[in-house]
Amino acid sequence: MVMDxxxxxxxxxxxxxxxYDLHRELAAKMVPFAGYSMPVQYPMGVLKEHLHTRAAAGLxxxxxxxxxxxxxxxxxxxxxxxxxxxxxxxxxxxxxxxxQRYALFTNDAGGILDDLMIxxxxxxxxxxxxxxxxxADIAHMRMHLSADCVVTxxxxxxxxxxxxxxAESVLARIGASVGDxxxxxxxxxxxxxxxxxxxxxGYSGEDGFEISVPSGQAVAVSxxxxxxxxxQPIGLGARDSLRLEAGLCLYGHDLDTETNPxxxxxxxxxxxxxxxxxxxAGGFPGADVVLRQLEHxxxxxxxxxxxxxxxxxxxxxxxxxxxxxPTAVGEVTSGGFGPSLNAPLAMGYVPGAMSxxxxxxxxxxxxxxxxxxxxxxxxxxxxxxRN
Amino acid sequence: MKFTxxxxxxxxxxxxxxVGITEHAANELGDLVxxxxxxxxxxxxxxxxxxxxxSVKAASDILAPLDGKIVEVNEAVVSNPAMVSEDAxxxxxxxxxxxSDWAAYDELLDEAEYxxxxx
Numbered sequence: 152m153v154m155d156x157x158x159x160x161x162x163x164x165x166x167x168x169x170x171y172d173l174h175r176e177l178a179a180k181m182v183p184f185a186g187y188s189m190p191v192q193y194p195m196g197v198l199k200e201h202l203h204t205r206a207a208a209g210l211x212x213x214x215x216x217x218x219x220x221x222x223x224x225x226x227x228x229x230x231x232x233x234x235x236x237x238x239x240x241x242x243x244x245x246x247x248x249x250x251q252r253y254a255l256f257t258n259d260a261g262g263i264l265d266d267l268m269i270x271x272x273x274x275x276x277x278x279x280x281x282x283x284x285x286x287a288d289i290a291h292m293r294m295h296l297s298a299d300c301v302v303t304x305x306x307x308x309x310x311x312x313x314x315x316x317x318a319e320s321v322l323a324r325i326g327a328s329v330g331d332x333x334x335x336x337x338x339x340x341x342x343x344x345x346x347x348x349x350x351x352x353g354y355s356g357e358d359g360f361e362i363s364v365p366s367g368q369a370v371a372v373s374x375x376x377x378x379x380x381x382x383q384p385i386g387l388g389a390r391d392s393l394r395l396e397a398g399l400c401l402y403g404h405d406l407d408t409e410t411n412p413x414x415x416x417x418x419x420x421x422x423x424x425x426x427x428x429x430x431x432a433g434g435f436p437g438a439d440v441v442l443r444q445l446e447h448x449x450x451x452x453x454x455x456x457x458x459x460x461x462x463x464x465x466x467x468x469x470x471x472x473x474x475x476x477p478t479a480v481g482e483v484t485s486g487g488f489g490p491s492l493n494a495p496l497a498m499g500y501v502p503g504a505m506s507x508x509x510x511x512x513x514x515x516x517x518x519x520x521x522x523x524x525x526x527x528x529x530x531x532x533x534x535x536x537r538n
Numbered sequence: 539m540k541f542t543x544x545x546x547x548x549x550x551x552x553x554x555x556x557v558g559i560t561e562h563a564a565n566e567l568g569d570l571v572x573x574x575x576x577x578x579x580x581x582x583x584x585x586x587x588x589x590x591x592x593s594v595k596a597a598s599d600i601l602a603p604l605d606g607k608i609v610e611v612n613e614a615v616v617s618n619p620a621m622v623s624e625d626a627x628x629x630x631x632x633x634x635x636x637x638s639d640w641a642a643y644d645e646l647l648d649e650a651e652y653x654x655x656x657x
Contacts, residue, residue, distance in 0.1 A: 191595075192568060196568050196569050197568055197569055197593070197594040197595065198569040198571075198594060199569075201594075388568070388594060388595050389594075391595070392594055461571075461572050462572050462574065462592070463571065463572055463592050463597070465597065487594060487595065488571040488572070488592070488594050490594070495571075495572075517590065
């Protein structure tokens with residue numbers, strides 16, 4: 152048996168999150184990920200971990216991600232908002248205290264440097280960035296924001312995600328009152344005596360929360376969450392299949408510096424005020440390219456794909472318009488098996504002209520052309536608590 | 539039962555061998571979601587790619603352990619890949635093949651040698 156496509160690589164130095172010993176105690180299988188040793192699965196296994204998260208609640212360690220505060224030197228949040236707007240195509244100024252928004256750092260060509268969350272904590276913006284990009288992101292923010300803001304990486308905090316329909320009741324049981332929060336609300340609060348920053352958001356397609364706590368309290372909070380069987384620890388394997396079913400992008404795979412927000416189907420993240428004719432149109436890196444594509448359409452579109460057979464269609468697989476076309480029209484950027492769908496699923500990029508829902512395309516898998524159909528995304532019905 | 543360094547097991551059954559992956563390999567792979575078996579009557583040479591198995595996360599290739607011909611495949615694992623995870627060294631077998639050179643079979647690892655390998 153040759154596991155040559157397993158995608159597991161050794162890295163020289165592996166960092167550990169504050170939950171490392173707990174992962175070992177819970178018999179997690181640890182793998183290198185973005186410079187950290189992270190749990191890819193626990194004894195329950197990826198399939199059951201995925202289904203448990205959709206049915207009850209799953210606890211994820213996402214402490215490898217970067218947590219950053221951006222604090223205005225002047226004390227006026229609008230100064231920090233306008234500074235941040237120089238880096239993202241998002242309306243930060245209109246983001247009210249207690250609210251969070253999805254954002255993108257773009258480069259001068261309109262490509263995506265990273266995707267991130269920006270939350271308004273009232274006296275600072277709380278920014279969460281991807282682990283693999285955090286060093287570059289923080290340098291980028293320091294370089295461009297330091298005139299107006301103090302950029303502080305919160306290296307002394309862990310980040311947990313509690314996802315699933317029972318996440319709210321689990322948090323209530325351990326003394327966090329989050330029942331009044333709606334999707335994308337954020338608050339500084341307490342879990343028992345522990346200071347926490349909690350947002351009602353996540354990366355699973357379910358209702359859920361992301362919980363920032365001091366590193367020294369992370370194990371205690373996790374143990375409380377896991378104290379009854381409602382919440383189970385969930386690894387990176389199920390995190391990936393959950394987000395893929397939810398149609399959410401993974402940076403470095405579905406998004407990178409070669410993709411721009413319009414191709415990626417993320418125009419919803421660019422509010423009216425930042426578009427042509429808006430109060431603060433443009434003004435972010437690559438705005439000319441991005442706003443032109445927003446008006447005239449992008450050449451390539453990100454699409455969801457449902458293979459007709461049972462074979463998973465993986466990242467890097469070439470997409471063809473017909474069974475015998477000599478030239479590929481696109482490529483799969485994420486693909487695998489969806490435990491809730493009980494079927495394979497994928498996302499990728501194809502030309503706009505062939506990106507309509509229902510279009511039949513072919514994937515080249517081990518020399519065979521396998522039929523797939525372009526599907527709506529998300530592939531599952533999300534459980535976000537919008538009202 | 540014989541074993542390969544690529545985590546396959548082989549069990550002689552008259553003129554044939556039955557081939558599957560070891561429990562150790564099945565545990566390492568995690569939940570299997572897809573199995574693709576070779577065509578019956580395919581002549582194979584040692585190290586030919588004969589079976590593809592996919593877990594939620596990754597694909598793996600199973601190579602022919604010996605020279606011979608595929609004579610039977612286990613369709614049950616195609617319709618239910620979880621059988622491989624649950625009973626890798628029993629009902630989760632992949633195929634039966636003829637063996638051109640039984641001396642090569644005898645040279646494969648025995649159970650003690652395989653257990654040493656994965657220890």
